[in-house]
Amino acid sequence: MKGYIPEDRIEEIRNRVNIVDLVSEYVTLKKAGRNYLGSCPFHKEKTPSFTVNAEKQIYHCFGCGEGGNAFSFLMKINSMTFPEAVRHLAGKLGIPLPAREFTPEEKGHQDLREILLRVNHLAAGYYARAMRLPAGTRGKAYLEKRGIKPEVIETFQLGYAPEGWRNLRDHLQREKVPLKQAEQAGLLVSRKDGDFYDRFRGRLMFPIEDVNGNVIAFGGRIIGEGEPKYLNSPESPLYVKGRNLYGLARAKNAIRRDETLIIVEGYFDLLALWNHGIPNVAATLGTALTREHVDLIKRYTGSVALTFDADTGGKAALERSMSLFLERGLRAKAVVLPDGKDPDEFISKHGKEAFLEEIARARALVDYYIDEVIGQGTNID
Structure with missing residues:
Protein backbone atom coordinates (compact mmCIF):
# COMPACT_ATOMS: atom_id res chain seq x y z
CA MET A 1 0.00 0.00 0.00
CA LYS A 2 1.36 3.39 -1.02
CA GLY A 3 2.94 5.23 1.92
CA TYR A 4 1.84 2.56 4.46
CA ILE A 5 3.73 2.50 7.77
CA PRO A 6 3.40 -0.83 9.63
CA GLU A 7 1.78 -0.58 13.06
CA ASP A 8 4.62 -2.50 14.68
CA ARG A 9 7.10 0.17 13.50
CA ILE A 10 4.91 2.93 14.91
CA GLU A 11 4.78 1.04 18.21
CA GLU A 12 8.57 0.60 18.18
CA ILE A 13 9.02 4.36 17.70
CA ARG A 14 6.54 5.07 20.49
CA ASN A 15 8.45 2.77 22.85
CA ARG A 16 11.93 4.05 21.97
CA VAL A 17 11.40 7.80 21.76
CA ASN A 18 12.29 9.86 24.83
CA ILE A 19 9.74 12.64 25.03
CA VAL A 20 11.89 14.65 27.47
CA ASP A 21 14.75 14.77 24.96
CA LEU A 22 12.35 15.59 22.13
CA VAL A 23 10.55 18.42 23.95
CA SER A 24 13.89 19.78 25.21
CA GLU A 25 14.79 20.59 21.59
CA TYR A 26 12.03 23.22 21.70
CA VAL A 27 11.45 24.05 25.38
CA THR A 28 13.83 24.63 28.31
CA LEU A 29 12.79 22.05 30.90
CA LYS A 30 13.67 21.80 34.58
CA LYS A 31 13.18 18.78 36.85
CA ALA A 32 10.19 19.26 39.14
CA GLY A 33 9.61 16.16 41.27
CA ARG A 34 8.74 13.25 38.98
CA ASN A 35 8.01 15.56 36.06
CA TYR A 36 9.77 18.22 34.02
CA LEU A 37 8.45 21.78 33.87
CA GLY A 38 8.80 24.57 31.31
CA SER A 39 7.02 27.45 29.59
CA CYS A 40 4.41 26.27 27.12
CA PRO A 41 5.46 26.70 23.46
CA PHE A 42 1.82 26.87 22.38
CA HIS A 43 0.66 29.94 24.31
CA LYS A 44 2.08 32.94 26.13
CA GLU A 45 2.41 32.54 29.89
CA LYS A 46 4.26 34.19 32.77
CA THR A 47 4.35 31.16 35.07
CA PRO A 48 5.53 27.85 33.56
CA SER A 49 2.69 25.32 33.44
CA PHE A 50 3.89 22.94 30.73
CA THR A 51 4.75 19.53 32.20
CA VAL A 52 6.42 16.48 30.68
CA ASN A 53 6.11 13.07 32.30
CA ALA A 54 9.06 10.82 31.43
CA GLU A 55 7.44 7.69 32.88
CA LYS A 56 4.22 7.99 30.88
CA GLN A 57 5.93 9.69 27.89
CA ILE A 58 3.30 12.42 27.70
CA TYR A 59 3.10 16.21 28.01
CA HIS A 60 0.35 18.48 29.30
CA CYS A 61 -0.08 22.23 29.69
CA PHE A 62 -2.27 23.29 32.60
CA GLY A 63 -2.60 26.74 31.06
CA CYS A 64 -4.00 26.04 27.59
CA GLY A 65 -4.91 22.36 27.89
CA GLU A 66 -2.62 21.07 25.12
CA GLY A 67 -1.38 17.55 25.73
CA GLY A 68 -0.44 14.26 24.17
CA ASN A 69 2.54 12.10 23.25
CA ALA A 70 5.68 12.57 21.15
CA PHE A 71 3.77 12.24 17.88
CA SER A 72 1.14 14.83 18.78
CA PHE A 73 3.83 17.20 20.10
CA LEU A 74 5.70 17.14 16.79
CA MET A 75 2.46 17.47 14.81
CA LYS A 76 1.47 20.54 16.82
CA ILE A 77 4.80 22.34 17.04
CA ASN A 78 5.94 21.69 13.45
CA SER A 79 2.51 21.59 11.76
CA MET A 80 3.20 18.02 10.61
CA THR A 81 0.81 15.28 9.60
CA PHE A 82 0.91 12.04 11.58
CA PRO A 83 2.93 10.17 8.91
CA GLU A 84 5.39 13.08 8.74
CA ALA A 85 5.85 12.98 12.52
CA VAL A 86 6.35 9.20 12.45
CA ARG A 87 8.96 9.43 9.68
CA HIS A 88 10.72 12.32 11.43
CA LEU A 89 11.07 10.35 14.67
CA ALA A 90 12.05 7.18 12.80
CA GLY A 91 14.88 9.11 11.16
CA LYS A 92 16.10 10.43 14.53
CA LEU A 93 15.98 6.95 16.07
CA GLY A 94 17.49 5.13 13.09
CA ILE A 95 14.41 2.95 12.62
CA PRO A 96 13.97 1.94 8.96
CA LEU A 97 10.56 2.49 7.38
CA PRO A 98 9.21 1.38 4.02
CA ALA A 99 10.11 3.93 1.36
CA ARG A 100 7.22 5.98 0.10
CA GLU A 101 6.25 4.98 -3.43
CA PHE A 102 6.59 7.68 -6.09
CA THR A 103 5.45 7.85 -9.68
CA PRO A 104 8.39 8.21 -12.11
CA GLU A 105 7.57 11.93 -12.43
CA GLU A 106 7.41 12.38 -8.64
CA LYS A 107 10.64 10.41 -8.23
CA GLY A 108 12.46 12.68 -10.68
CA HIS A 109 11.18 15.81 -8.95
CA GLN A 110 12.07 14.44 -5.50
CA ASP A 111 15.57 13.47 -6.63
CA LEU A 112 16.17 16.95 -8.09
CA ARG A 113 14.85 18.58 -4.92
CA GLU A 114 17.26 16.59 -2.75
CA ILE A 115 20.17 17.45 -5.04
CA LEU A 116 19.37 21.18 -4.98
CA LEU A 117 18.96 21.15 -1.20
CA ARG A 118 22.45 19.65 -0.92
CA VAL A 119 23.86 22.30 -3.27
CA ASN A 120 22.29 25.09 -1.19
CA HIS A 121 23.53 23.50 2.04
CA LEU A 122 27.08 23.44 0.68
CA ALA A 123 26.78 27.05 -0.50
CA ALA A 124 25.45 28.26 2.88
CA GLY A 125 28.37 26.61 4.64
CA TYR A 126 30.83 28.11 2.17
CA TYR A 127 29.47 31.65 2.60
CA ALA A 128 29.43 31.35 6.42
CA ARG A 129 33.06 30.17 6.48
CA ALA A 130 34.11 32.84 3.99
CA MET A 131 32.95 35.60 6.34
CA ARG A 132 35.33 34.32 9.02
CA LEU A 133 38.29 34.52 6.61
CA PRO A 134 40.20 37.63 5.48
CA ALA A 135 38.15 37.65 2.26
CA GLY A 136 35.00 38.18 4.35
CA THR A 137 36.26 41.11 6.41
CA ARG A 138 33.96 43.59 4.65
CA GLY A 139 30.87 41.53 5.38
CA LYS A 140 31.80 41.02 9.02
CA ALA A 141 32.60 44.72 9.45
CA TYR A 142 29.27 45.71 7.91
CA LEU A 143 27.31 43.52 10.34
CA GLU A 144 29.30 44.95 13.26
CA LYS A 145 28.49 48.45 12.03
CA ARG A 146 24.79 47.55 11.95
CA GLY A 147 25.11 46.18 15.49
CA ILE A 148 23.99 42.64 14.65
CA LYS A 149 24.85 40.34 17.54
CA PRO A 150 27.05 37.26 16.94
CA GLU A 151 24.30 34.91 18.13
CA VAL A 152 21.86 36.40 15.59
CA ILE A 153 24.47 36.05 12.83
CA GLU A 154 24.86 32.39 13.79
CA THR A 155 21.11 31.76 14.05
CA PHE A 156 20.50 32.98 10.50
CA GLN A 157 23.75 31.54 9.08
CA LEU A 158 24.74 34.91 7.63
CA GLY A 159 27.76 34.78 5.36
CA TYR A 160 29.73 36.55 2.67
CA ALA A 161 30.20 35.92 -1.06
CA PRO A 162 33.75 37.07 -1.85
CA GLU A 163 34.63 39.20 -4.84
CA GLY A 164 35.51 37.14 -7.88
CA TRP A 165 33.72 35.19 -10.55
CA ARG A 166 34.61 31.59 -9.69
CA ASN A 167 34.90 31.25 -5.91
CA LEU A 168 31.70 29.31 -5.24
CA ARG A 169 31.86 27.64 -8.65
CA ASP A 170 35.27 26.13 -7.90
CA HIS A 171 34.23 25.13 -4.38
CA LEU A 172 31.15 23.27 -5.66
CA GLN A 173 33.21 21.59 -8.36
CA ARG A 174 35.63 20.34 -5.69
CA GLU A 175 32.58 18.95 -3.86
CA LYS A 176 31.65 16.99 -7.03
CA VAL A 177 28.50 19.07 -7.61
CA PRO A 178 27.38 19.12 -11.26
CA LEU A 179 27.55 22.81 -12.16
CA LYS A 180 24.35 22.61 -14.19
CA GLN A 181 22.49 21.73 -11.00
CA ALA A 182 24.12 24.63 -9.17
CA GLU A 183 22.72 26.81 -11.96
CA GLN A 184 19.27 25.29 -11.38
CA ALA A 185 19.62 26.25 -7.72
CA GLY A 186 20.24 29.86 -8.80
CA LEU A 187 23.80 29.99 -7.48
CA LEU A 188 25.63 30.02 -10.80
CA VAL A 189 24.96 31.73 -14.13
CA SER A 190 25.80 30.08 -17.46
CA ARG A 191 28.17 31.71 -19.95
CA LYS A 192 28.02 31.54 -23.73
CA ASP A 193 31.03 29.21 -23.79
CA GLY A 194 29.19 26.68 -21.60
CA ASP A 195 31.05 27.49 -18.38
CA PHE A 196 29.50 29.10 -15.29
CA TYR A 197 30.21 32.02 -12.95
CA ASP A 198 29.05 33.00 -9.44
CA ARG A 199 25.75 34.88 -9.27
CA PHE A 200 26.61 36.43 -5.89
CA ARG A 201 29.87 38.40 -5.63
CA GLY A 202 30.97 40.91 -2.98
CA ARG A 203 27.68 40.50 -1.10
CA LEU A 204 26.52 39.84 2.43
CA MET A 205 24.58 36.58 2.16
CA PHE A 206 21.24 35.66 3.74
CA PRO A 207 20.19 32.00 3.41
CA ILE A 208 16.42 31.78 2.86
CA GLU A 209 14.83 28.73 4.51
CA ASP A 210 11.53 26.91 4.10
CA VAL A 211 9.43 26.24 7.21
CA ASN A 212 11.41 23.06 7.90
CA GLY A 213 14.73 24.92 8.00
CA ASN A 214 16.00 23.78 4.59
CA VAL A 215 17.98 26.40 2.66
CA ILE A 216 16.01 26.94 -0.54
CA ALA A 217 17.42 30.25 -1.82
CA PHE A 218 19.66 33.20 -0.96
CA GLY A 219 19.54 36.95 -0.75
CA GLY A 220 22.64 39.06 -1.15
CA ARG A 221 23.27 42.69 -0.15
CA ILE A 222 26.03 44.54 -1.97
CA ILE A 223 28.79 45.87 0.29
CA GLY A 224 29.91 49.24 -1.00
CA GLU A 225 28.97 50.65 -4.40
CA GLY A 226 27.01 48.63 -6.93
CA GLU A 227 23.58 47.70 -8.18
CA PRO A 228 21.24 46.15 -7.42
CA LYS A 229 21.49 46.81 -3.70
CA TYR A 230 19.75 43.50 -2.99
CA LEU A 231 19.88 40.45 -5.24
CA ASN A 232 17.76 37.37 -4.56
CA SER A 233 17.94 33.90 -6.06
CA PRO A 234 15.68 33.37 -9.06
CA GLU A 235 12.72 31.05 -8.59
CA SER A 236 13.61 27.38 -8.80
CA PRO A 237 12.13 23.92 -8.13
CA LEU A 238 12.81 24.74 -4.45
CA TYR A 239 11.94 28.41 -4.24
CA VAL A 240 8.80 30.33 -5.16
CA LYS A 241 8.96 33.77 -3.56
CA GLY A 242 5.18 34.07 -3.11
Whole structure:
Protein backbone atom coordinates (compact mmCIF):
# COMPACT_ATOMS: atom_id res chain seq x y z
CA MET A 1 0.00 0.00 0.00
CA LYS A 2 1.36 3.39 -1.02
CA GLY A 3 2.94 5.23 1.92
CA TYR A 4 1.84 2.56 4.46
CA ILE A 5 3.73 2.50 7.77
CA PRO A 6 3.40 -0.83 9.63
CA GLU A 7 1.78 -0.58 13.06
CA ASP A 8 4.62 -2.50 14.68
CA ARG A 9 7.10 0.17 13.50
CA ILE A 10 4.91 2.93 14.91
CA GLU A 11 4.78 1.04 18.21
CA GLU A 12 8.57 0.60 18.18
CA ILE A 13 9.02 4.36 17.70
CA ARG A 14 6.54 5.07 20.49
CA ASN A 15 8.45 2.77 22.85
CA ARG A 16 11.93 4.05 21.97
CA VAL A 17 11.40 7.80 21.76
CA ASN A 18 12.29 9.86 24.83
CA ILE A 19 9.74 12.64 25.03
CA VAL A 20 11.89 14.65 27.47
CA ASP A 21 14.75 14.77 24.96
CA LEU A 22 12.35 15.59 22.13
CA VAL A 23 10.55 18.42 23.95
CA SER A 24 13.89 19.78 25.21
CA GLU A 25 14.79 20.59 21.59
CA TYR A 26 12.03 23.22 21.70
CA VAL A 27 11.45 24.05 25.38
CA THR A 28 13.83 24.63 28.31
CA LEU A 29 12.79 22.05 30.90
CA LYS A 30 13.67 21.80 34.58
CA LYS A 31 13.18 18.78 36.85
CA ALA A 32 10.19 19.26 39.14
CA GLY A 33 9.61 16.16 41.27
CA ARG A 34 8.74 13.25 38.98
CA ASN A 35 8.01 15.56 36.06
CA TYR A 36 9.77 18.22 34.02
CA LEU A 37 8.45 21.78 33.87
CA GLY A 38 8.80 24.57 31.31
CA SER A 39 7.02 27.45 29.59
CA CYS A 40 4.41 26.27 27.12
CA PRO A 41 5.46 26.70 23.46
CA PHE A 42 1.82 26.87 22.38
CA HIS A 43 0.66 29.94 24.31
CA LYS A 44 2.08 32.94 26.13
CA GLU A 45 2.41 32.54 29.89
CA LYS A 46 4.26 34.19 32.77
CA THR A 47 4.35 31.16 35.07
CA PRO A 48 5.53 27.85 33.56
CA SER A 49 2.69 25.32 33.44
CA PHE A 50 3.89 22.94 30.73
CA THR A 51 4.75 19.53 32.20
CA VAL A 52 6.42 16.48 30.68
CA ASN A 53 6.11 13.07 32.30
CA ALA A 54 9.06 10.82 31.43
CA GLU A 55 7.44 7.69 32.88
CA LYS A 56 4.22 7.99 30.88
CA GLN A 57 5.93 9.69 27.89
CA ILE A 58 3.30 12.42 27.70
CA TYR A 59 3.10 16.21 28.01
CA HIS A 60 0.35 18.48 29.30
CA CYS A 61 -0.08 22.23 29.69
CA PHE A 62 -2.27 23.29 32.60
CA GLY A 63 -2.60 26.74 31.06
CA CYS A 64 -4.00 26.04 27.59
CA GLY A 65 -4.91 22.36 27.89
CA GLU A 66 -2.62 21.07 25.12
CA GLY A 67 -1.38 17.55 25.73
CA GLY A 68 -0.44 14.26 24.17
CA ASN A 69 2.54 12.10 23.25
CA ALA A 70 5.68 12.57 21.15
CA PHE A 71 3.77 12.24 17.88
CA SER A 72 1.14 14.83 18.78
CA PHE A 73 3.83 17.20 20.10
CA LEU A 74 5.70 17.14 16.79
CA MET A 75 2.46 17.47 14.81
CA LYS A 76 1.47 20.54 16.82
CA ILE A 77 4.80 22.34 17.04
CA ASN A 78 5.94 21.69 13.45
CA SER A 79 2.51 21.59 11.76
CA MET A 80 3.20 18.02 10.61
CA THR A 81 0.81 15.28 9.60
CA PHE A 82 0.91 12.04 11.58
CA PRO A 83 2.93 10.17 8.91
CA GLU A 84 5.39 13.08 8.74
CA ALA A 85 5.85 12.98 12.52
CA VAL A 86 6.35 9.20 12.45
CA ARG A 87 8.96 9.43 9.68
CA HIS A 88 10.72 12.32 11.43
CA LEU A 89 11.07 10.35 14.67
CA ALA A 90 12.05 7.18 12.80
CA GLY A 91 14.88 9.11 11.16
CA LYS A 92 16.10 10.43 14.53
CA LEU A 93 15.98 6.95 16.07
CA GLY A 94 17.49 5.13 13.09
CA ILE A 95 14.41 2.95 12.62
CA PRO A 96 13.97 1.94 8.96
CA LEU A 97 10.56 2.49 7.38
CA PRO A 98 9.21 1.38 4.02
CA ALA A 99 10.11 3.93 1.36
CA ARG A 100 7.22 5.98 0.10
CA GLU A 101 6.25 4.98 -3.43
CA PHE A 102 6.59 7.68 -6.09
CA THR A 103 5.45 7.85 -9.68
CA PRO A 104 8.39 8.21 -12.11
CA GLU A 105 7.57 11.93 -12.43
CA GLU A 106 7.41 12.38 -8.64
CA LYS A 107 10.64 10.41 -8.23
CA GLY A 108 12.46 12.68 -10.68
CA HIS A 109 11.18 15.81 -8.95
CA GLN A 110 12.07 14.44 -5.50
CA ASP A 111 15.57 13.47 -6.63
CA LEU A 112 16.17 16.95 -8.09
CA ARG A 113 14.85 18.58 -4.92
CA GLU A 114 17.26 16.59 -2.75
CA ILE A 115 20.17 17.45 -5.04
CA LEU A 116 19.37 21.18 -4.98
CA LEU A 117 18.96 21.15 -1.20
CA ARG A 118 22.45 19.65 -0.92
CA VAL A 119 23.86 22.30 -3.27
CA ASN A 120 22.29 25.09 -1.19
CA HIS A 121 23.53 23.50 2.04
CA LEU A 122 27.08 23.44 0.68
CA ALA A 123 26.78 27.05 -0.50
CA ALA A 124 25.45 28.26 2.88
CA GLY A 125 28.37 26.61 4.64
CA TYR A 126 30.83 28.11 2.17
CA TYR A 127 29.47 31.65 2.60
CA ALA A 128 29.43 31.35 6.42
CA ARG A 129 33.06 30.17 6.48
CA ALA A 130 34.11 32.84 3.99
CA MET A 131 32.95 35.60 6.34
CA ARG A 132 35.33 34.32 9.02
CA LEU A 133 38.29 34.52 6.61
CA PRO A 134 40.20 37.63 5.48
CA ALA A 135 38.15 37.65 2.26
CA GLY A 136 35.00 38.18 4.35
CA THR A 137 36.26 41.11 6.41
CA ARG A 138 33.96 43.59 4.65
CA GLY A 139 30.87 41.53 5.38
CA LYS A 140 31.80 41.02 9.02
CA ALA A 141 32.60 44.72 9.45
CA TYR A 142 29.27 45.71 7.91
CA LEU A 143 27.31 43.52 10.34
CA GLU A 144 29.30 44.95 13.26
CA LYS A 145 28.49 48.45 12.03
CA ARG A 146 24.79 47.55 11.95
CA GLY A 147 25.11 46.18 15.49
CA ILE A 148 23.99 42.64 14.65
CA LYS A 149 24.85 40.34 17.54
CA PRO A 150 27.05 37.26 16.94
CA GLU A 151 24.30 34.91 18.13
CA VAL A 152 21.86 36.40 15.59
CA ILE A 153 24.47 36.05 12.83
CA GLU A 154 24.86 32.39 13.79
CA THR A 155 21.11 31.76 14.05
CA PHE A 156 20.50 32.98 10.50
CA GLN A 157 23.75 31.54 9.08
CA LEU A 158 24.74 34.91 7.63
CA GLY A 159 27.76 34.78 5.36
CA TYR A 160 29.73 36.55 2.67
CA ALA A 161 30.20 35.92 -1.06
CA PRO A 162 33.75 37.07 -1.85
CA GLU A 163 34.63 39.20 -4.84
CA GLY A 164 35.51 37.14 -7.88
CA TRP A 165 33.72 35.19 -10.55
CA ARG A 166 34.61 31.59 -9.69
CA ASN A 167 34.90 31.25 -5.91
CA LEU A 168 31.70 29.31 -5.24
CA ARG A 169 31.86 27.64 -8.65
CA ASP A 170 35.27 26.13 -7.90
CA HIS A 171 34.23 25.13 -4.38
CA LEU A 172 31.15 23.27 -5.66
CA GLN A 173 33.21 21.59 -8.36
CA ARG A 174 35.63 20.34 -5.69
CA GLU A 175 32.58 18.95 -3.86
CA LYS A 176 31.65 16.99 -7.03
CA VAL A 177 28.50 19.07 -7.61
CA PRO A 178 27.38 19.12 -11.26
CA LEU A 179 27.55 22.81 -12.16
CA LYS A 180 24.35 22.61 -14.19
CA GLN A 181 22.49 21.73 -11.00
CA ALA A 182 24.12 24.63 -9.17
CA GLU A 183 22.72 26.81 -11.96
CA GLN A 184 19.27 25.29 -11.38
CA ALA A 185 19.62 26.25 -7.72
CA GLY A 186 20.24 29.86 -8.80
CA LEU A 187 23.80 29.99 -7.48
CA LEU A 188 25.63 30.02 -10.80
CA VAL A 189 24.96 31.73 -14.13
CA SER A 190 25.80 30.08 -17.46
CA ARG A 191 28.17 31.71 -19.95
CA LYS A 192 28.02 31.54 -23.73
CA ASP A 193 31.03 29.21 -23.79
CA GLY A 194 29.19 26.68 -21.60
CA ASP A 195 31.05 27.49 -18.38
CA PHE A 196 29.50 29.10 -15.29
CA TYR A 197 30.21 32.02 -12.95
CA ASP A 198 29.05 33.00 -9.44
CA ARG A 199 25.75 34.88 -9.27
CA PHE A 200 26.61 36.43 -5.89
CA ARG A 201 29.87 38.40 -5.63
CA GLY A 202 30.97 40.91 -2.98
CA ARG A 203 27.68 40.50 -1.10
CA LEU A 204 26.52 39.84 2.43
CA MET A 205 24.58 36.58 2.16
CA PHE A 206 21.24 35.66 3.74
CA PRO A 207 20.19 32.00 3.41
CA ILE A 208 16.42 31.78 2.86
CA GLU A 209 14.83 28.73 4.51
CA ASP A 210 11.53 26.91 4.10
CA VAL A 211 9.43 26.24 7.21
CA ASN A 212 11.41 23.06 7.90
CA GLY A 213 14.73 24.92 8.00
CA ASN A 214 16.00 23.78 4.59
CA VAL A 215 17.98 26.40 2.66
CA ILE A 216 16.01 26.94 -0.54
CA ALA A 217 17.42 30.25 -1.82
CA PHE A 218 19.66 33.20 -0.96
CA GLY A 219 19.54 36.95 -0.75
CA GLY A 220 22.64 39.06 -1.15
CA ARG A 221 23.27 42.69 -0.15
CA ILE A 222 26.03 44.54 -1.97
CA ILE A 223 28.79 45.87 0.29
CA GLY A 224 29.91 49.24 -1.00
CA GLU A 225 28.97 50.65 -4.40
CA GLY A 226 27.01 48.63 -6.93
CA GLU A 227 23.58 47.70 -8.18
CA PRO A 228 21.24 46.15 -7.42
CA LYS A 229 21.49 46.81 -3.70
CA TYR A 230 19.75 43.50 -2.99
CA LEU A 231 19.88 40.45 -5.24
CA ASN A 232 17.76 37.37 -4.56
CA SER A 233 17.94 33.90 -6.06
CA PRO A 234 15.68 33.37 -9.06
CA GLU A 235 12.72 31.05 -8.59
CA SER A 236 13.61 27.38 -8.80
CA PRO A 237 12.13 23.92 -8.13
CA LEU A 238 12.81 24.74 -4.45
CA TYR A 239 11.94 28.41 -4.24
CA VAL A 240 8.80 30.33 -5.16
CA LYS A 241 8.96 33.77 -3.56
CA GLY A 242 5.18 34.07 -3.11
CA ARG A 243 5.15 30.95 -0.93
CA ASN A 244 7.94 31.66 1.55
CA LEU A 245 8.55 34.16 4.35
CA TYR A 246 12.09 34.90 5.50
CA GLY A 247 12.73 33.87 9.10
CA LEU A 248 9.51 31.91 9.63
CA ALA A 249 11.38 28.66 10.27
CA ARG A 250 13.23 30.30 13.17
CA ALA A 251 10.13 32.07 14.52
CA LYS A 252 7.58 29.25 14.74
CA ASN A 253 7.90 28.53 18.45
CA ALA A 254 7.92 32.23 19.39
CA ILE A 255 4.86 32.85 17.21
CA ARG A 256 2.94 30.14 19.04
CA ARG A 257 4.16 31.40 22.42
CA ASP A 258 3.29 35.05 21.77
CA GLU A 259 0.19 34.15 19.72
CA THR A 260 1.02 36.65 16.98
CA LEU A 261 3.34 37.16 14.01
CA ILE A 262 4.98 40.50 13.27
CA ILE A 263 5.46 40.97 9.53
CA VAL A 264 8.23 43.28 8.33
CA GLU A 265 9.65 43.96 4.91
CA GLY A 266 13.42 43.60 4.97
CA TYR A 267 16.24 41.41 6.25
CA PHE A 268 17.59 44.05 8.61
CA ASP A 269 14.14 44.86 10.00
CA LEU A 270 13.90 41.22 11.05
CA LEU A 271 17.47 41.01 12.36
CA ALA A 272 17.01 44.20 14.39
CA LEU A 273 13.96 42.74 16.13
CA TRP A 274 15.85 39.53 16.91
CA ASN A 275 18.73 41.68 18.19
CA HIS A 276 16.33 43.15 20.75
CA GLY A 277 14.77 39.85 21.82
CA ILE A 278 11.69 39.84 19.56
CA PRO A 279 11.81 36.59 17.54
CA ASN A 280 8.14 36.22 16.50
CA VAL A 281 8.80 37.97 13.19
CA ALA A 282 9.00 37.11 9.48
CA ALA A 283 9.86 39.22 6.44
CA THR A 284 8.26 39.48 3.01
CA LEU A 285 11.49 40.74 1.38
CA GLY A 286 9.58 43.29 -0.65
CA THR A 287 7.18 40.75 -2.11
CA ALA A 288 3.45 41.51 -1.92
CA LEU A 289 1.62 39.16 0.43
CA THR A 290 -0.12 36.30 -1.37
CA ARG A 291 -2.83 33.80 -0.48
CA GLU A 292 -0.08 31.20 -0.10
CA HIS A 293 1.67 33.47 2.43
CA VAL A 294 -1.51 33.93 4.44
CA ASP A 295 -2.32 30.20 4.39
CA LEU A 296 1.23 29.54 5.63
CA ILE A 297 0.83 32.08 8.44
CA LYS A 298 -2.50 30.55 9.46
CA ARG A 299 -0.74 27.26 10.25
CA TYR A 300 0.96 29.00 13.19
CA THR A 301 -1.27 31.85 14.36
CA GLY A 302 -4.53 33.67 13.75
CA SER A 303 -3.10 37.09 14.66
CA VAL A 304 -0.79 39.31 12.60
CA ALA A 305 0.85 42.71 13.21
CA LEU A 306 1.70 44.18 9.81
CA THR A 307 4.32 46.91 9.57
CA PHE A 308 4.29 48.96 6.38
CA ASP A 309 5.34 52.31 4.95
CA ALA A 310 2.83 55.10 5.39
CA ASP A 311 3.30 56.29 1.79
CA THR A 312 0.89 55.65 -1.08
CA GLY A 313 2.60 52.42 -2.06
CA GLY A 314 2.38 51.15 1.49
CA LYS A 315 -1.32 51.94 1.67
CA ALA A 316 -1.94 50.11 -1.59
CA ALA A 317 -0.13 47.07 -0.19
CA LEU A 318 -2.22 47.40 2.97
CA GLU A 319 -5.46 47.24 0.99
CA ARG A 320 -4.33 44.14 -0.93
CA SER A 321 -3.22 42.32 2.21
CA MET A 322 -6.34 43.35 4.14
CA SER A 323 -8.60 41.48 1.74
CA LEU A 324 -6.44 38.36 2.07
CA PHE A 325 -6.50 38.43 5.87
CA LEU A 326 -10.27 38.96 5.92
CA GLU A 327 -10.80 36.19 3.39
CA ARG A 328 -8.78 33.73 5.49
CA GLY A 329 -10.22 34.85 8.84
CA LEU A 330 -7.02 36.22 10.41
CA ARG A 331 -6.93 39.14 12.82
CA ALA A 332 -4.55 41.80 11.49
CA LYS A 333 -3.24 45.06 12.96
CA ALA A 334 -1.67 47.98 11.09
CA VAL A 335 1.59 49.10 12.72
CA VAL A 336 2.60 52.57 11.54
CA LEU A 337 5.78 53.72 13.26
CA PRO A 338 6.31 57.43 14.05
CA ASP A 339 8.12 59.69 11.59
CA GLY A 340 7.93 57.11 8.83
CA LYS A 341 10.66 55.01 10.43
CA ASP A 342 11.09 51.35 9.52
CA PRO A 343 11.34 48.75 12.34
CA ASP A 344 15.16 48.63 12.13
CA GLU A 345 15.50 52.40 12.60
CA PHE A 346 12.81 52.63 15.27
CA ILE A 347 13.90 49.80 17.55
CA SER A 348 17.59 50.73 17.24
CA LYS A 349 16.77 54.24 18.46
CA HIS A 350 13.94 53.65 20.94
CA GLY A 351 14.40 50.06 22.12
CA LYS A 352 12.32 46.94 22.60
CA GLU A 353 9.66 48.24 24.98
CA ALA A 354 8.84 51.26 22.80
CA PHE A 355 8.43 48.98 19.79
CA LEU A 356 6.18 46.57 21.68
CA GLU A 357 4.07 49.54 22.82
CA GLU A 358 3.56 50.48 19.16
CA ILE A 359 2.45 46.91 18.44
CA ALA A 360 0.06 46.96 21.41
CA ARG A 361 -1.58 50.26 20.42
CA ALA A 362 -1.84 49.46 16.70
CA ARG A 363 -5.32 49.61 15.22
CA ALA A 364 -7.09 46.79 13.46
CA LEU A 365 -6.16 46.79 9.78
CA VAL A 366 -9.76 47.44 8.72
CA ASP A 367 -10.11 50.39 11.10
CA TYR A 368 -6.85 51.90 9.92
CA TYR A 369 -7.87 51.53 6.29
CA ILE A 370 -11.26 53.18 6.87
CA ASP A 371 -9.79 56.07 8.89
CA GLU A 372 -6.55 56.78 7.05
CA VAL A 373 -7.20 55.72 3.47
CA ILE A 374 -10.91 56.03 2.79
CA GLY A 375 -11.44 58.78 5.39
CA GLN A 376 -8.71 60.97 3.90
CA GLY A 377 -9.67 60.20 0.34
CA THR A 378 -6.24 58.77 -0.53
CA ASN A 379 -5.93 57.77 -4.16
CA ILE A 380 -4.12 54.42 -4.28
CA ASP A 381 -4.66 53.64 -7.95
